[in-house]
Amino acid sequence: MKNQSISKPLPLANVHIQDDFWSEYIRLVREVVIPYQWEALNDRVEGTxxxxxxxxxxxxxxxxxxxxxxxxxxxxxxxxxxxxxxxxxxxxxxxxxxxxxxxxxxxxxxxxxxxxxxxxxxxxxxxxxxxxxxxxxxxxxxxxxxxxxxxxxxxxxxxxxxxxxxxxxxxxxxxxxxxxxxxxxxxxxxxxxxxxxxxxxxxxxxxxxxxxxxxxxxxxxxxxxxxxxxxxxxxxxxxxxxxxxxxxxxxxxxxxPVRMQKTAEGHAVRVAYMCSGMADVAAEKDDQELLEACRSLWNNIVTKRMYITGAIGSMAHGEAFSLDYDLPNDTVYAETCASIGLIFFAQRMLNIEAKSEYADVMEQALYNTVISGMSRDGRQFFYVNPLEVWPDACDSNKNLKHVKSQRQGWFGCACCPPNIARLLASLGHYVYSKKEKTLYAHLYIGSQIEIELDGHLVSLLQQSELPWKGDVRFAITVEGEAKFNLALRIPNWCKAAEVRVNGITIQLSDAAALVDGYVHINRVWRSGDTIELNLPMTVNRMKGHPLLRETIGKVALQRGPIVYCMEEADNGANLHQIVIERKSQEQVQFDTKLLGGLQVLSIGAHKELADGWEDDLLYKVDEDLRTEPITATFIPYFAWANRGRGEMVVWVREN
Amino acid sequence: MKNQSISKPLPLANVHIQDDFWSEYIRLVREVVIPYQWEALNDRVEGTxxxxxxxxxxxxxxxxxxxxxxxxxxxxxxxxxxxxxxxxxxxxxxxxxxxxxxxxxxxxxxxxxxxxxxxxxxxxxxxxxxxxxxxxxxxxxxxxxxxxxxxxxxxxxxxxxxxxxxxxxxxxxxxxxxxxxxxxxxxxxxxxxxxxxxxxxxxxxxxxxxxxxxxxxxxxxxxxxxxxxxxxxxxxxxxxxxxxxxxxxxxxxxxxPVRMQKTAEGHAVRVAYMCSGMADVAAEKDDQELLEACRSLWNNIVTKRMYITGAIGSMAHGEAFSLDYDLPNDTVYAETCASIGLIFFAQRMLNIEAKSEYADVMEQALYNTVISGMSRDGRQFFYVNPLEVWPDACDSNKNLKHVKSQRQGWFGCACCPPNIARLLASLGHYVYSKKEKTLYAHLYIGSQIEIELDGHLVSLLQQSELPWKGDVRFAITVEGEAKFNLALRIPNWCKAAEVRVNGITIQLSDAAALVDGYVHINRVWRSGDTIELNLPMTVNRMKGHPLLRETIGKVALQRGPIVYCMEEADNGANLHQIVIERKSQEQVQFDTKLLGGLQVLSIGAHKELADGWEDDLLYKVDEDLRTEPITATFIPYFAWANRGRGEMVVWVREN
Incomplete structure (x- = not known):
C-alpha cells in the first residue's frame, strides 16, 4: 500500500549534475573524500x-x-x-x-x-x-x-x-x-x-x-x-x-511518545533522524497524526531552535537542543551531521507537501553548515560549526573545548565526514522530485535529467549560476509534446523573482501560479521550450527574532542562499570591534583566486580601537572609543577556516 | 625579624563598626548566619x-x-x-x-x-x-x-x-x-x-x-x-x-615556580589564597622577588581577568581563570570565595604598599560580589555570581548548569557561606591600617576606633554615608595633642573629591598631598579636629576595555562603589531588548521599602519589541524593530535575586 500522493526524488542515474559550484564538491567526494576515507577506515592515514x-x-x-x-x-x-x-x-x-x-x-x-x-x-x-x-x-x-x-x-x-x-x-x-x-x-x-x-x-x-x-x-x-x-x-x-x-x-x-512531542529535545542528530523516520512512515501509511507531529517538531526547530546557517544543536553537552530562542554563537554545537539530518527531514516533508519552506531550510543547511563541514580541498572536516570563533579562547576556556578553529583530518567518532560524503554523492536526489504529472524543481543546481512525464521521455537541462548569481535557465527536449506541470521554487531570500517561459513573463502575483512558494507552469511542452528564472540577489542584512539574545543589535549578511562571515584573515584580529555602517552600500565581487573562487562582500565599517585606552584599566568611565574607518570584508561562511587559524564571526554590530 | 615597614590592620577589638549599611550585615552574621550555619553543620536544617x-x-x-x-x-x-x-x-x-x-x-x-x-x-x-x-x-x-x-x-x-x-x-x-x-x-x-x-x-x-x-x-x-x-x-x-x-x-x-608566574591560571580561589600567602612571606622576609611576582599576578588579574563586580574565574570547569580578556557574563564562574580571596590578597598588597588601586579592588569586590553572595536576609547564598542570567536557560542549557538564578540554603560543598561570614565578621580589619605614625583609612565605613599614635591614645570617629552618598566625616579625640599622618583614600570612582580639615580645603592638586591615591594630612591633631571628605557620586557609565568581547557596545552603570543591574522584577522579561539612552539623565532615588532600603537608578530607554515580528520567522531581512520608550530601572547588583526567579543583566546596550 504505497502512498501515491507523495512526491519522489528521481533516481540518481537520471540526474547528471553539471554545475560550476557543486560539480567540484562531487568531484572532491569521488576523487578525494572517498579514497581518503577508505585509507582512514583502513588506518593508513598518519597523524589521525x-x-x-x-x-x-x-x-x-x-x-x-x-x-x-x-x-x-x-x-x-x-x-x-x-x-x-x-x-x-x-x-x-x-x-x-x-x-x-x-x-x-x-x-x-x-x-x-x-x-x-x-x-x-x-x-x-x-x-x-x-x-x-x-x-x-x-x-x-x-x-x-x-x-x-x-x-x-x-x-x-x-x-x-x-x-x-x-x-x-x-x-x-x-x-x-x-x-x-x-x-x-x-x-x-x-x-x-x-x-x-x-x-x-x-x-x-x-x-x-x-x-x-x-x-x-x-x-x-x-x-x-x-x-x-x-x-x-x-x-x-x-x-x-x-x-x-x-x-x-x-x-x-x-x-x-513521538506523536506527543511538540519541541525538539535532546541530541540533535537523533531528533533529525527520528523525524525523518516519522515522516517516512506518515507518508507511507497516510498517518495524519504522525504527520502533524512532524509538522510540530519541524516548526519548533525552524522557528525557534535553528541557526541562520541551518545548523541545529545549541550545546555540547549531549550534542543537544536546549530551549526556544537559545542560540549561542560561540558555545554552540551545530554538528554537521545534525544539519544533514535536518536536510533528510526537510526533503521528506517536502515530498509529502510541496511547501517551499522545507526546501528553503534544505538549501540553507546545505549551502552553509554542510559544506562548512569540509575544507575546500576535501581533506579536513568540522564536527562542530560555530558562528563565532576566538581561537585563543577555544584553547583555554573549557566551555569551548568542543569548538575547533581548524578542521581536523579525521575523528575517533567519525560520523560527520562520511555523512557529508553520502549527502553530496546523492545530491541529485534533492534537486527535483516528481509526483504524477508534476515535476518540482527544489534546488537550482545545474543538471541534466531524464524523466518520464505524461508518457513521454522528457529531458530537462538546467543551467544555474547559483549561488553567486540568480540566473537559472531550463531547456526542454521531448519527443513530440507532453503536458505536465513544472513547479519551480521561489526561494525565501528573493523578493523579486521573475519567470519567463519562452521569453514571456509569468505573473507571480497570480494566486494560481504561485502555490506554497512554487510557481506552477502547467502546459504542453515541446522541444526547444525554455524557462528563464531570474532571482535577483541583494545583500540581505538579516536580523534575528527579537527573542534571540545572541543576535539582538546585530545583523548577519546573506546573499542568495549564502550566509557570510568575517574572518581575521581579511579583517585582522578582534572582529568584535567592527561595526558595519547601516548606510554603506555593499560591494559584491567575485574573487577567482580566493579558495577556488568565492564571492566577497565589502562594506563600510568602523573599528573601535584599543589605542588610547590605558591598558592598566579594565573598565573606565564611559567615553567614546577611538575608531577608524575600515572596509569590512565578508566571505561565505562555508569557506571559513581555510586560511589558517583565526577569528570568525557571522553576527556583527551595525549602526 | 618582623618587617616593620608594612602597615598593620587594627585589632578588631579596637574597631567598632557603626554604619548604616554594614552594621546590618554584621548583625546578620551574628544573629542569622552563624546560628544558621551552626544548625547546618549539625545537620538540623531541613531541605538542604x-x-x-x-x-x-x-x-x-x-x-x-x-x-x-x-x-x-x-x-x-x-x-x-x-x-x-x-x-x-x-x-x-x-x-x-x-x-x-x-x-x-x-x-x-x-x-x-x-x-x-x-x-x-x-x-x-x-x-x-x-x-x-x-x-x-x-x-x-x-x-x-x-x-x-x-x-x-x-x-x-x-x-x-x-x-x-x-x-x-x-x-x-x-x-x-x-x-x-x-x-x-x-x-x-x-x-x-x-x-x-x-x-x-x-x-x-x-x-x-x-x-x-x-x-x-x-x-x-x-x-x-x-x-x-x-x-x-x-x-x-x-x-x-x-x-x-x-x-x-x-x-x-x-x-x-610561583616566582615565575606572570598570569593567573587555574582555580581562582587557589590563586587568590596563594597570592595572599606570597604577599605575606614577601612582606615578612622583605623578599622583593616574591613581591614582584605578587605584583605581576595582581596586575594580570585586575587589568585582564576581573569582572567589573570584582569577581574572578571565567569558567565553571575547574572553577578557573581562562585567558586574558575572556570574561563571559553568563557562563562565568565568579565564585564568592574567589572574590573573598582577592580581598585577602588586596589587603596584603595594600599593607605592603599603600596604593589605592588595591583598596579600590577590595571595595569593588566587597560591595558587589561578596555581598551578592548572600541574600538580604542572610539565609541563602550564591556560590556563583553571574553578571547575566536567563533562568530558563540555566535550567535547560548545560553550559549554565552551575549558574543558579536563586540563592541556595546550603551547599554540599559549603565553602562560600562560612567564608562570607568570616569576612564580614572581620570587616574591621579592612577599614584602617597603621604604619608607624601614619593611619590609613582605606574604606569609608562608619566606625569608632581607638589607636595609639605618637604615644597618645587617639579616638577617631568616622561617619560615612556610603555607599549611597559620598559624605564622610571624621572627628578626632586625643588627650593633649598628637602629631601623626592621616592618609585618606580617594576612590577611583570619584574624580572630584574634596577634603576639608576643620573646614579648610586641602588642595588635592598638590603632589605632596596626594600620594598613590591617598591624601596625606600630616599635622598636629587635637580633640575636636574634624575632617570632611566629600566624594561626589555620579552615575558612571562604565565601558569595558576594547579587547573585552562581552562588554563591547555596552555599558554598566556604577555609582560610587556600587555596580548596578537590571532585573526582570522591575523591567519585565527579555532584558536583552532594552537599550538605554545615551543622553538620558539618570534619576537617583533611595527606596526605603525596597529590600531594606536601596538606591535605585532610573534611566530613559527603549525596548525592542517582538510585536509585529511574525513568529514563524526566526530570521528576516533587516528592518527596524518596533520599539517602545520605557524607563529602565537599575538596582544594586548585590541585591539581585531577592525577589524571586527572574532575569538579570549588568551590561546593557546604549545608544
Missing part, C-alpha cells in the same frame, strides 16, 4: 586517530586476528562509506570502485552471523550483551546504516548480495523486537533504523519492514521506561559515563 | 544537603559512632565557622557563643591524634592514605583553616587550647614536609596553609612556621611534578574524577 572499522569487520569475518577497537558504533562508518560509494556508482560507473565495494561487501557478509545478526562490537567484544543496552550502544543504529548502504548499493548495481545481508539482518531484528509477547519492547537510543527500514521496504516491498519501523517509532517514549528496565536487567552496566542516557529520557527523545 | 561536619569531628574524637560523610575538606567548614565566631567575639563579648565555641574546640582537640595529626576524613576513612594525595585531598588546606581559626580564637579570647592544637598540627606538618632528606617535598593542591602559617608565626613568633610557609610556596611548580610522583606512589588512585588535578598542573598553579 585510527579507525579500525574495516579491521573490525575482517576480524568478525574470521579473516584477521585481533580485537575490536573503536566506538561502539564504528561499523556505521563503513556503512556510510559504502552508501556514498553506491551513490557515486549510480551516478557514474566505476569498475575499480565497484570491485572495491564488492570486496567490502564480501567481508561484511562473512561477518554476519547465522541468525542474521551483524555488529562487530558485540560479536567480538560483548557477545553476551547483544540487545542488552539499546539506550547507549547503537546496535540498531549500525543496522540502519548498513541497511541504507545495502539499499543504495542494490539500486546502483542491481547486485543482491548486500541487500540479502540487510534483509537477513532486518529479519533478525524483527524476530527480536516487536509488540508480541516474548519480544523485546524496545527501541534504539539513536534513531536511524526507522528511516532505514522504510528504505528497505521500498526496495523489497516487504511490509514487515515498514511495520517494524512504525513499531520502533511508536514504542519510543512509552512508560515504563525501556531504558531503565534494560539497565536493571544488565545489572546497571554503563557504557558511556558522563552522559546519562538511561535516565535522561529526552536525550534520546524518549520523554514522550 | 547534610553537612555532617561536626559529627565527623565527634566520631574522630571518640564521642560518637558512625562513618565520615561529606567532602574531603568538610572539616574546613567547622574551622571557618569557628574563625567567624572568633571575630564576632573579639568585636563584642558573648558568653553563650564563647561557650559553644569552647565546646567545639574540646571536640576538635579530642579528634587530634597523638602526633598532632588532625583531619577527620583521613583519620576515619583512609587512615593509610595520610599525606598520600596532596594534589586532590586538601589535607593542608583543612589544616590551614584550622590554624586560621585557632589564631583568631586566641586573639579574641586569649585562650590557648585551640592555639596549642594548631601548633601541634603545624609541628606535625613541619615534621613531614620540608627540604630535608626523608621529608616529603610536596605542597597542597589547594593553597591555604601558606597564609595560615604566617598567621601562626605572628601569633607565636615561631620562625619555623614562616619558613614552612615559604617552603610550601617555593616548592610549588618545581620539576619533577610532585603530584605525578605521589600519584604513582599511591598506585594511581584518583579522588576527584572528572577533573585532572594530577596532570593539569596549572589547575593548582603548579605549572611554574
Amino acid at each position: 586517530e585510527p579507525s579500525h572499522a574495516i579491521q573490525n569487520f575482517k576480524i568478525a569475518a574470521g579473516l584477521a586476528q585481533g580485537e575490536f577497537y573503536g566506538m561502539v558504533f564504528q561499523d556505521s562508518d563503513v556503512a556510510k562509506w559504502l552508501e556514498a560509494v553506491s551513490y557515486l556508482l549510480e551516478t557514474k560507473r566505476d569498475p575499480d570502485l565497484e570491485q572495491l565495494a564488492d570486496e567490502v561487501i564480501e567481508i561484511i557478509a562473512k561477518a554476519q552471523q547465522a541468525d542474521g545478526y551483524l555488529n562487530t562490537y558485540f560479536s567480538l567484544k560483548e557477545p553476551d550483551m547483544k540487545w542488552m543496552n539499546l539506550a547507549e550502544c547503537h546496535e540498531l543504529y549500525c543496522a540502519g546504516h548498513l541497511i541504507e548502504a545495502a539499499v543504495a548499493y542494490y539500486k546502483a548495481t542491481g547486485k543482491m548480495k548486500i541487500l540479502d545481508v540487510a534483509c537477513r539482518l532486518a529479519d533478525c531484528i524483527d524476530a527480536v523486537f516487536g509488540a508480541d509477547v516474548g519480544k523485546l519492547h524496545g527501541y534504539d537510543g539513536h534513531q536511524e533504523i526507522e528511516l532505514a527500514l522504510v528504505k528497505l521496504y521500498h526496495a523489497t516491498g516487504k511490509e514487515t519492514y515498514l511495520s517494524l519501523s512504525q513499531y520502533f517509532l511508536d514504542e519510543r517514549g512509552t512508560d515504563p521506561s525501556f531504558y531503565e528496565m534494560e539497565f536493571e536487567r544488565r545489572n546497571r552496566k554503563i557504557h558511556f559515563g558522563g552522559l546519562n542516557m538511561i535516565y535522561d529520557r529526552s536525550y534520546s527523545q524518549a520523554h514522550l | 544537603e547534610p553537612s555532617h561536619a561536626i559529627q565527623n569531628f565527634k566520631i574522630a574524637a571518640g564521642l560518637a559512632q558512625g562513618e565520615f560523610y561529606g567532602m574531603v575538606f568538610q572539616d574546613s567548614d567547622v574551622a571557618k565557622w569557628l574563625e567567624a565566631v572568633s571575630y564576632l567575639l573579639e568585636t563584642k563579648r558573648d558568653p553563650d557563643l564563647e561557650q559553644l565555641a569552647d565546646e567545639v574546640i574540646e571536640i576538635i582537640a579530642k579528634a587530634q591524634q597523638a602526633d598532632g595529626y588532625l583531619n577527620t576524613y583521613f583519620s576515619l576513612k583512609e587512615p593509610d592514605m595520610k599525606w598520600m594525595n596532596l594534589a586532590e585531598c586538601h589535607e593542608l588546606y583543612c589544616a590551614g583553616h584550622l590554624i586560621e581559626a585557632a589564631v583568631a580564637y586566641y586573639k579574641a579570647t586569649g585562650k590557648m587550647k585551640i592555639l596549642d592544637v594548631a601548633c601541634r598540627l603545624a609541628d606535625c606538618i613541619d615534621a613531614v614536609f620540608g627540604a630535608d632528606v626523608g621529608k616529603l617535598h610536596g605542597y597542597d593542591g589547594h593553597q591555604e596553609i601558606e597564609l595560615a602559617l604566617v598567621k601562626l608565626y605572628h601569633a607565636t613568633g615561631k620562625e619555623t612556621y614562616l619558613s614552612l610557609s615559604q617552603y610550601f610556596l617555593d616548592e610549588r611548580g618545581t620539576d619533577p611534578s610532585f603530584y605525578e610522583m605521589e600519584f604513582e606512589r599511591r598506585n594511581r588512585k584518583i579522588h576527584f574524577g572528572g577533573l585532572n588535578m594530577i596532570y593539569d598542573r596549572s589547575y593548582s598553579q603548579a605549572h611554574l
Whole structure:
C-alpha cells in the first residue's frame, strides 16, 4: 500500500549534475573524500586517530586476528562509506570502485552471523550483551546504516548480495523486537533504523519492514521506561559515563511518545533522524497524526531552535537542543551531521507537501553548515560549526573545548565526514522530485535529467549560476509534446523573482501560479521550450527574532542562499570591534583566486580601537572609543577556516 | 625579624563598626548566619544537603559512632565557622557563643591524634592514605583553616587550647614536609596553609612556621611534578574524577615556580589564597622577588581577568581563570570565595604598599560580589555570581548548569557561606591600617576606633554615608595633642573629591598631598579636629576595555562603589531588548521599602519589541524593530535575586 500522493526524488542515474559550484564538491567526494576515507577506515592515514572499522569487520569475518577497537558504533562508518560509494556508482560507473565495494561487501557478509545478526562490537567484544543496552550502544543504529548502504548499493548495481545481508539482518531484528509477547519492547537510543527500514521496504516491498519501523517509532517514549528496565536487567552496566542516557529520557527523545512531542529535545542528530523516520512512515501509511507531529517538531526547530546557517544543536553537552530562542554563537554545537539530518527531514516533508519552506531550510543547511563541514580541498572536516570563533579562547576556556578553529583530518567518532560524503554523492536526489504529472524543481543546481512525464521521455537541462548569481535557465527536449506541470521554487531570500517561459513573463502575483512558494507552469511542452528564472540577489542584512539574545543589535549578511562571515584573515584580529555602517552600500565581487573562487562582500565599517585606552584599566568611565574607518570584508561562511587559524564571526554590530 | 615597614590592620577589638549599611550585615552574621550555619553543620536544617561536619569531628574524637560523610575538606567548614565566631567575639563579648565555641574546640582537640595529626576524613576513612594525595585531598588546606581559626580564637579570647592544637598540627606538618632528606617535598593542591602559617608565626613568633610557609610556596611548580610522583606512589588512585588535578598542573598553579608566574591560571580561589600567602612571606622576609611576582599576578588579574563586580574565574570547569580578556557574563564562574580571596590578597598588597588601586579592588569586590553572595536576609547564598542570567536557560542549557538564578540554603560543598561570614565578621580589619605614625583609612565605613599614635591614645570617629552618598566625616579625640599622618583614600570612582580639615580645603592638586591615591594630612591633631571628605557620586557609565568581547557596545552603570543591574522584577522579561539612552539623565532615588532600603537608578530607554515580528520567522531581512520608550530601572547588583526567579543583566546596550 504505497502512498501515491507523495512526491519522489528521481533516481540518481537520471540526474547528471553539471554545475560550476557543486560539480567540484562531487568531484572532491569521488576523487578525494572517498579514497581518503577508505585509507582512514583502513588506518593508513598518519597523524589521525585510527579507525579500525574495516579491521573490525575482517576480524568478525574470521579473516584477521585481533580485537575490536573503536566506538561502539564504528561499523556505521563503513556503512556510510559504502552508501556514498553506491551513490557515486549510480551516478557514474566505476569498475575499480565497484570491485572495491564488492570486496567490502564480501567481508561484511562473512561477518554476519547465522541468525542474521551483524555488529562487530558485540560479536567480538560483548557477545553476551547483544540487545542488552539499546539506550547507549547503537546496535540498531549500525543496522540502519548498513541497511541504507545495502539499499543504495542494490539500486546502483542491481547486485543482491548486500541487500540479502540487510534483509537477513532486518529479519533478525524483527524476530527480536516487536509488540508480541516474548519480544523485546524496545527501541534504539539513536534513531536511524526507522528511516532505514522504510528504505528497505521500498526496495523489497516487504511490509514487515515498514511495520517494524512504525513499531520502533511508536514504542519510543512509552512508560515504563525501556531504558531503565534494560539497565536493571544488565545489572546497571554503563557504557558511556558522563552522559546519562538511561535516565535522561529526552536525550534520546524518549520523554514522550513521538506523536506527543511538540519541541525538539535532546541530541540533535537523533531528533533529525527520528523525524525523518516519522515522516517516512506518515507518508507511507497516510498517518495524519504522525504527520502533524512532524509538522510540530519541524516548526519548533525552524522557528525557534535553528541557526541562520541551518545548523541545529545549541550545546555540547549531549550534542543537544536546549530551549526556544537559545542560540549561542560561540558555545554552540551545530554538528554537521545534525544539519544533514535536518536536510533528510526537510526533503521528506517536502515530498509529502510541496511547501517551499522545507526546501528553503534544505538549501540553507546545505549551502552553509554542510559544506562548512569540509575544507575546500576535501581533506579536513568540522564536527562542530560555530558562528563565532576566538581561537585563543577555544584553547583555554573549557566551555569551548568542543569548538575547533581548524578542521581536523579525521575523528575517533567519525560520523560527520562520511555523512557529508553520502549527502553530496546523492545530491541529485534533492534537486527535483516528481509526483504524477508534476515535476518540482527544489534546488537550482545545474543538471541534466531524464524523466518520464505524461508518457513521454522528457529531458530537462538546467543551467544555474547559483549561488553567486540568480540566473537559472531550463531547456526542454521531448519527443513530440507532453503536458505536465513544472513547479519551480521561489526561494525565501528573493523578493523579486521573475519567470519567463519562452521569453514571456509569468505573473507571480497570480494566486494560481504561485502555490506554497512554487510557481506552477502547467502546459504542453515541446522541444526547444525554455524557462528563464531570474532571482535577483541583494545583500540581505538579516536580523534575528527579537527573542534571540545572541543576535539582538546585530545583523548577519546573506546573499542568495549564502550566509557570510568575517574572518581575521581579511579583517585582522578582534572582529568584535567592527561595526558595519547601516548606510554603506555593499560591494559584491567575485574573487577567482580566493579558495577556488568565492564571492566577497565589502562594506563600510568602523573599528573601535584599543589605542588610547590605558591598558592598566579594565573598565573606565564611559567615553567614546577611538575608531577608524575600515572596509569590512565578508566571505561565505562555508569557506571559513581555510586560511589558517583565526577569528570568525557571522553576527556583527551595525549602526 | 618582623618587617616593620608594612602597615598593620587594627585589632578588631579596637574597631567598632557603626554604619548604616554594614552594621546590618554584621548583625546578620551574628544573629542569622552563624546560628544558621551552626544548625547546618549539625545537620538540623531541613531541605538542604547534610553537612555532617561536626559529627565527623565527634566520631574522630571518640564521642560518637558512625562513618565520615561529606567532602574531603568538610572539616574546613567547622574551622571557618569557628574563625567567624572568633571575630564576632573579639568585636563584642558573648558568653553563650564563647561557650559553644569552647565546646567545639574540646571536640576538635579530642579528634587530634597523638602526633598532632588532625583531619577527620583521613583519620576515619583512609587512615593509610595520610599525606598520600596532596594534589586532590586538601589535607593542608583543612589544616590551614584550622590554624586560621585557632589564631583568631586566641586573639579574641586569649585562650590557648585551640592555639596549642594548631601548633601541634603545624609541628606535625613541619615534621613531614620540608627540604630535608626523608621529608616529603610536596605542597597542597589547594593553597591555604601558606597564609595560615604566617598567621601562626605572628601569633607565636615561631620562625619555623614562616619558613614552612615559604617552603610550601617555593616548592610549588618545581620539576619533577610532585603530584605525578605521589600519584604513582599511591598506585594511581584518583579522588576527584572528572577533573585532572594530577596532570593539569596549572589547575593548582603548579605549572611554574610561583616566582615565575606572570598570569593567573587555574582555580581562582587557589590563586587568590596563594597570592595572599606570597604577599605575606614577601612582606615578612622583605623578599622583593616574591613581591614582584605578587605584583605581576595582581596586575594580570585586575587589568585582564576581573569582572567589573570584582569577581574572578571565567569558567565553571575547574572553577578557573581562562585567558586574558575572556570574561563571559553568563557562563562565568565568579565564585564568592574567589572574590573573598582577592580581598585577602588586596589587603596584603595594600599593607605592603599603600596604593589605592588595591583598596579600590577590595571595595569593588566587597560591595558587589561578596555581598551578592548572600541574600538580604542572610539565609541563602550564591556560590556563583553571574553578571547575566536567563533562568530558563540555566535550567535547560548545560553550559549554565552551575549558574543558579536563586540563592541556595546550603551547599554540599559549603565553602562560600562560612567564608562570607568570616569576612564580614572581620570587616574591621579592612577599614584602617597603621604604619608607624601614619593611619590609613582605606574604606569609608562608619566606625569608632581607638589607636595609639605618637604615644597618645587617639579616638577617631568616622561617619560615612556610603555607599549611597559620598559624605564622610571624621572627628578626632586625643588627650593633649598628637602629631601623626592621616592618609585618606580617594576612590577611583570619584574624580572630584574634596577634603576639608576643620573646614579648610586641602588642595588635592598638590603632589605632596596626594600620594598613590591617598591624601596625606600630616599635622598636629587635637580633640575636636574634624575632617570632611566629600566624594561626589555620579552615575558612571562604565565601558569595558576594547579587547573585552562581552562588554563591547555596552555599558554598566556604577555609582560610587556600587555596580548596578537590571532585573526582570522591575523591567519585565527579555532584558536583552532594552537599550538605554545615551543622553538620558539618570534619576537617583533611595527606596526605603525596597529590600531594606536601596538606591535605585532610573534611566530613559527603549525596548525592542517582538510585536509585529511574525513568529514563524526566526530570521528576516533587516528592518527596524518596533520599539517602545520605557524607563529602565537599575538596582544594586548585590541585591539581585531577592525577589524571586527572574532575569538579570549588568551590561546593557546604549545608544
